[in-house]
Amino acid sequence: MAKVLGTCLAATTLALTVAGPAFAARGFLYIDGQAIREPSGCYQLGDFVPSTVGNQTDQVVVVWTGSGCTGSVEYVINPGGSYTGGRSVFV
Numbered sequence: 764m765a766k767v768l769g770t771c772l773a774a775t776t777l778a779l780t781v782a783g784p785a786f787a788a789r790g791f792l793y794i795d796g797q798a799i800r801e802p803s804g805c806y807q808l809g810d811f812v813p814s815t816v817g818n819q820t821d822q823v824v825v826v827w828t829g830s831g832c833t834g835s836v837e838y839v840i841n842p843g844g845s846y847t848g849g850r851s852v853f854v
Contacts, residue, residue, distance in 0.1 A: 786803065787801035787802060787803035787854075788801060788802055788803065788820035788821055788822035788854050789801060789820060789821045789822075790819045790820035790821055790842075791817075791819045791820065792806070792816070792817070792818060792819070792820055792824065792852070792854060793815075793816065793817035793818075793819065793845075794806060794808065794814055794815075794816055794852070795809065795814050795815055796815075801820075802820065802854040803854055804853065804854065805831060805832040805851055805852070805853050806851060806852050806853075806854070807830055807831070807850075807851050808849055808850055808851055808852065810830075810850075813847050813848045813849075814847065814848075814849070815845060815846070815847045816840060816845060816846050816847075816849070816852055817844075817845040818840040818841065818842055818843065818844050818845065819842070819843065820842060820854065821842055822842065822854055823839050823840065823841055823842070824839070824840040824852050824853070824854050825838075825839055825840075825852065825853045825854075826838040826839070826840065826846055826848065826849035826851075826852050827849060827850060827851045827852065827853065828849065828850060829850055829851065830850045830851050831851055832851045832852070832853045833851075834850070837849045840852075
């Protein structure tokens with residue numbers, strides 16, 4: 764039940780984010796150790812080896828099962844958190 768609610772919350776958050784104006788998150792998004800300053804939008808992850816994503820921004824990061832931020836929500840990384848897996852992320 765908690766997983767379903769988390770997925771619904773992530774989808775709602777994403778829908779509201781996409782519908783509104785595009786603003787970059789403050790801070791850094793780390794993908795496999797590479798820092799992205801003030802990230803915004805969709806970022807592709809590795810195809811063959813699971814990527815590690817660190818969220819040092821002021822926004823949630825949504826991890827998707829498909830490339831190009833498609834498929835279903837796999838995980839939501841809160842500010843200060845990290846996750847290994849997924850095919851793409853949206854900030």
